Amino acid sequence: MRAVHFDCFAGAAGDMLLGALLDLGLPLDSLTIPINSLNLKDISLSLQRVVKRGVSASQFRVHVEHRDHAPHGHGHHAHGRSLADIERLLRASALPPRPRERALKAFRRLGEVEPAIHGLPVEGIHFHEVGAEDSIVDIAGFFLALDLLGVERVTASPLPVGRGFVQTAHGRMPVPAPATAKLLEGVPVLDNGLEGEVLTPTGALLLAESAASFGPMPAMTVTRVGCGAGERDAALPNLVRAFMGETAGRTDAPPAEIAILEVNLDDMRPELFPHVIERALALGALDAFAIPTVGKKGRPAHLLTVLSPPERREELTRLLFRETTTLGVRHRAAGRSTAERDWLDARLPWGTVRVKRARWEGETVNLAPEYEDCRRLAEASGVPLKEVMDAALAAARAAAGKGP
Template sequence: MSRSAWVDASGGVAGDMLLAALLDAGASLEAVRAAVEEVIPGEVRIVPEQVTRAGLRALRVRVLSAADDHPHRAWPGLRALLTGAGLPGQVRDRVLSVFTRLAEAEARVHGVPIEEVHFHEVGSWDSIADVVGVCSALHDLAVTDLAAGPVALGSGRVSTAHGLLPVPVPAVAELAAGRRVLAGGEGELATPTGMALLTALARERPRLPPMRLERTGVGAGSRDTPGRPNTVRVFLGGPAEEAEALVLETNVDDLDPRAWPDVLASLLREGALDAWLVPILMKKGRPAHTLCVLAPPARAEALRAEVFRSTSTLGIRERRVGRTVLDRGWTDADVLGTRLPIKIGHRGGVIVQATPEYGHAARLAAAGGLPLRAVLAAAAAAAHAAGLLPGAPVPRLAPDPPA
């Protein structure tokens, strides 16, 4: 079962804090340790411990060195190490996306090509453990839809390898561009690794989204700050797709019209709940279309990618919408000597809609050399004769139509 997760980073975020929160929410410590061992065998130990922060329980994770010396790793070598590690594909892809974000930010901050970003920026053993651990924990928890609220960055100054720097440090400021942020308190509350994890893996969601909440994990930072819990919280649950969806929209005026049926079909194959076109007039009176895609939150990123892949658009706008759906199932009726599926929409044990399945009706019409409208009319009459009427009790239904 896929899950949704929302990260409360109002107290800041660091890689070890996010890892601790996911472990506290139920991720397997053994799976996390095994994943890290695949990448840097024998270099680290991951040790969880229960702590309190501002009087509240939390889990802290210590990432301890288990080696006398750690290899120097520049970004090209680290990338090759991660690509060749025996990680599940989704874990590997997430890890690479996080370190790519981190390397890009460090390259911009230091004014060097990305291939020249070196050890202390992205290759340190504790950052590898944090990133691989978080991505493995998300995989173990089957989180397919990750979101995060505004991030507390902190304030003041902090001592670094580059000297005394203002908070947020330059890499964090670079990574946070485009996100909702707040100071949140004194000191460094967000680290480059924590920000890279959120910006690479989590879409921005200011408030806790609708979900069937299963449990909450609380991950602690190293300091216990009086009056402010130094923690990250993760809310984990089943995606509430019935209650909410995304509408993705884009205006297109330069796509060959013959391509639109294939575009809509590809979006439905990628998991869209619906996809449709609206004719419009754009600037200078140019005829165009608005492509609209109704997307489950868990499939939104894949559907965004498909819109960019299959159309000529340069941007997508989106909004969240509430959604009320009927329960549904399938039965069949005898139509012209053939059993034809009838889709039943019902609520409160009563039929609301009864509709012949179009694809089967079209095949029956083609096989018998009949007009499709005649087959659909016969199917509606058969459903009526079988008592499949609005207001009638719901019969025994199958969850899916026959093949």
């Protein structure tokens, strides 16, 4: 299983976390089109090499034309956006379904935190620091980068929070700022001796939403190490390190017992089916599909099926009632056998493609190049997509010892 462990010894901010993921080898161009689809005005992205106390790292920046850009600090404020504003931006974007839903979930979590702090209904809350263009890009870009890298599990070190006070849109606040402190409930924290805000609200939000656990680095075979730099200079190198590797075994192996949810639909508009299927997958469904059938009185209909982990059954049942025209959802438990799955990197003349490998009883039984990786390389290089896919499959076969 592909995993990433974030070592946040100096703190964490959104730009540092995304910079570390890009430093693992993800091209900045792979983020550009999806991020531009957010329709944030007058922004541009850059990635450059910097050195922080003798350590080379990638520094990711969002440049905003209409204001002097002071990335990711509390001290600079843009006009606040409401949760509804941000949800509209994300839903109208071309982000893939899973990172889009994860970004929406992160903002909704913030939407639960801010009203509790300020004593206002969520409709009256405007996000300032986390609603600014750079932070929206950091949050959407972070989940997009995890998806593009094929990361299945995230862990992180305990998080340092800093000392002293910070200037926010609501005035001078103690460190960690109230929103950051609320997001850290249940998260191990520490004092690393640094003054000021070393953990930003965006950094806390991303790690609280993505990390399965906080603590020492788990056992893994490290394949790459990336370093993401922050803006400030401190007594420590102002970096987040991202260790990417393969764990010895799948701690999130596909469940052997699943829930099957089914609905018959003869009165739902066809264009709704892709939306419902995407939403189901984003909420954790193992698979979702629709099969044409014939209903009562000879009516054309569809059988919509969702395969769910047992713990997601109620949430996905709620989705089917809210998003479809059904009046009832059938559900039953079923057993299944699944092949062990992991990822190979196929290095091609035009870049690297992830290839999913399936193994049964130790034997490689299937290899499948990741379509989005192949499409991105084909568009960038001008090579036909089918040739990129064929080359990726051939490289993966050689790496897996499967022959031509």
